[in-house]
Amino acid sequence: MYRILCVERNRQVREIASYMAGSRLKNFIIHAHADYSSDILRLIRSEGISLVLLNIRDAHTPGMRVCEQIRQGSSVPIILLGGSGDFGLARQALLYNVSDYLTDPVNPAELGGSLEAVRRVLASAGRPAAAERDYADQDYAEFSLQKEPPSPCPIVSTIKQYVDEQLHHNITLKRISDSLNFNCAYLGQKFKQQEKMSFNEYLLRQRMEKAKLLLETTDMKIYEIADAVGYSEIDWFYKKFREYTGTSANEYRKQCFITA
Known part of the structure; x- marks a missing residue:
């Protein structure tokens, strides 16, 4: 025993x-x-x-x-x-x-x-x-x-919590690994092993899902939403949002109002 x-x-x-x-x-x-x-x-x-x-x-x-x-x-x-x-x-x-x-x-x-x-x-x-x-x-x-x-691996849970709390900031796995005194490559491997996606894929999903929620439930300006989910450049936000959803942020909001 x-x-x-x-x-x-x-x-x-x-x-x-x-x-x-x-x-x-x-x-x-x-x-x-x-x-x-x-x-x-x-x-x-x-x-x-x-x-x-x-x-x-x-x-x-x-x-x-x-x-x-x-x-x-x-x-x-x-x-x-x-x-x-x-x-x-x-x-x-x-x-x-x-x-x-x-x-x-x-x-x-x-x-x-x-x-x-x-x-x-x-x-x-x-x-x-x-x-x-x-x-x-x-x-x-x-x-x-x-x-x-x-x-769940405790360090992966910690990374996810960090993302939730700092989503409006510029987040990189390197920055997280430095703050935790861990090897960046090791954290990336542990994260992908548990979440079945890379850290960058997870970060993008969290940002886009929050952006969708803000478009659906608030009257915030698009640039305000972009800033709230960590994008300082509005054009880059537009590009990533379209790639993720297949439509523009403005069209997505209009569709939400139509179906509401």
Whole structure:
């Protein structure tokens, strides 16, 4: 079995374990609990811990400090639970090379998918589970981990969030990769692998879909819409919009009014 260390802010609170209450996860067992003041590195080494579930709900800053402390002496996989949608926090988590970053409220199915992804990494690194799972007690509810799709790559989710928040600015994958201290080519590969399209294709789609929405629902001028979706040159916006929709922005708006 792969051993899980659950780290909570408060030793008396067992929120992480509650996500899996009544479940016995294939290849994983909750081996130990700790709080933020524990000697976590010693526990990881002495107890043969394969995965740390770190609950940062309502404790984002101290939780990140714990993550940093772990990384000072161990590369053990870490799954962060209870995070926020804050881009800066997600970026900080990525710098600590966490395996996944699950925002609050944590969905048990998403957690199951994250565990399965970690299991595959551990197995590929030559660290098989120590023993087969005991099937004697079938009364417990179970996560069907192998049936769950792999959880989304956290860095791709961070890139998409950045695009949503900065759509009106000049966005490039190079600029994002520099801000995250990641290799641009690596980010491009990870993004295409998950989204089945390149970053530039995704960015164009997001801009054009927002432009369509603004044309349909507002009386903004075309140049205002172009600026709102990141185009400082109106001619370039016109060109990309026609390529994307097959019609001009003005004609698209007229069609919306006719069909309304």
